[in-house]
Structure formats: structure tokens, C-alpha cells
Amino acid sequence: xxxxxxxxxxxxxxxxxxxxxxxxxxxxxxxxxxxxxxxxxxxxxxxxxxxxxxxxxxxxxxxxxxxxxxx
Numbered sequence: 304x305x306x307x308x309x310x311x312x313x314x315x316x317x318x319x320x321x322x323x324x325x326x327x328x329x330x331x332x333x334x335x336x337x338x339x340x341x342x343x344x345x346x347x348x349x350x351x352x353x354x355x356x357x358x359x360x361x362x363x364x365x366x367x368x369x370x371x372x373x374x
Contacts, residue, residue, distance in 0.1 A: 313329075315327065316329060316372075
């Protein structure tokens, strides 16, 4: 349904109900190439940090073993 709605509205992202000059289209809402490039670099750095943290925490808590019976 979402794909059908997007296909029906193309090239509009958000059509205006009052004036077609105020409608948001794909070309007016697109981010610049520089911003997309910077976002990709920071996203990559963030994912690497998050995966490193998850790996560190998993290995840290994997070494914990209960002594005797625990309830």
C-alpha cells in the first residue's frame, strides 16, 4: 500500500492543498551531494563504533560463570 501511494504521488513527496507552488517534490527535497557524503562517512564510523562496543560487551560478559547453583 505504501509503495502504491508513493507511485501515485510521484514526483511529489508532499503535495500542497492550497497552491501547487508550495508542494514538495523529489528535486526540491533532495539533500546535496556534500551532505550525503558526510552523512555516509559519519554513519560508517558510527556503525563501526557500535559493532566494536557490542563485540566488547559480548566478550566481557561471556567470561562470567556462576559458581555453584544460582537461582
